[in-house]
Amino acid sequence: MFFETLLYAAGPAAGKPGIQDFMPLVFIFIIFYFLLIRPQQKQAKEHQKMLVGLKKGNKVVTSGGMIGIIESIEGNEIVINAGGNCLIRFTKNSVSGMAPVIQIKK
Template sequence: MLGIAHAAGPAAGAAGGFASFIPLILIFVVFYFLLIRPQQKQAKQHKAFLTDLKKGNKIVTKGGVHGVITGIADNVISLEIARDIVIKVSRDAVSGSLGKDGAPKKEGKKKSIGG
């Protein structure tokens, strides 16, 4: 009788083992849609922004330097930060573009949850 009880035990545990992984899988799916996917989308938009830079654009670097693009090479941008003062920065150092008033441009309308 005891032998039958031992033989039936592992079969019930195998189904319970898979069921214990379901919450972990659900947590991964939630993290993917709430954190990973939006970050990838934002990185893709920033890469497209960097490839669309052209002479005359007003930009700000990651270090906070504001200026106007005066020349573009492969990975180097000439940035005029004041009259007759031009510095060279890496294309990767560009953080965003500026509007006409010097304020950062809004990249798009954000969807509101409430309507």
């Protein structure tokens, strides 16, 4: 009787991990893909499309918060008029988006 209680206390013998042990990790990866990775890829694709479509006269916002109008585009660089006679040179990647155009009705 003593040996029988020892066998029950020991539990089942450890075996090779089955596919059931890896299923939670697979589900976590799938959740991360659909909630984080895929939306970030879509956003990066839209940002790249916006950068390709930049042209002179567009009002843009840089990643630093500078708002200005594009004066010229030379390869990977753009020149922004930040107001008055202030021309600033940026790389295209520093443009985070198009600035909203606000029109005041009279």
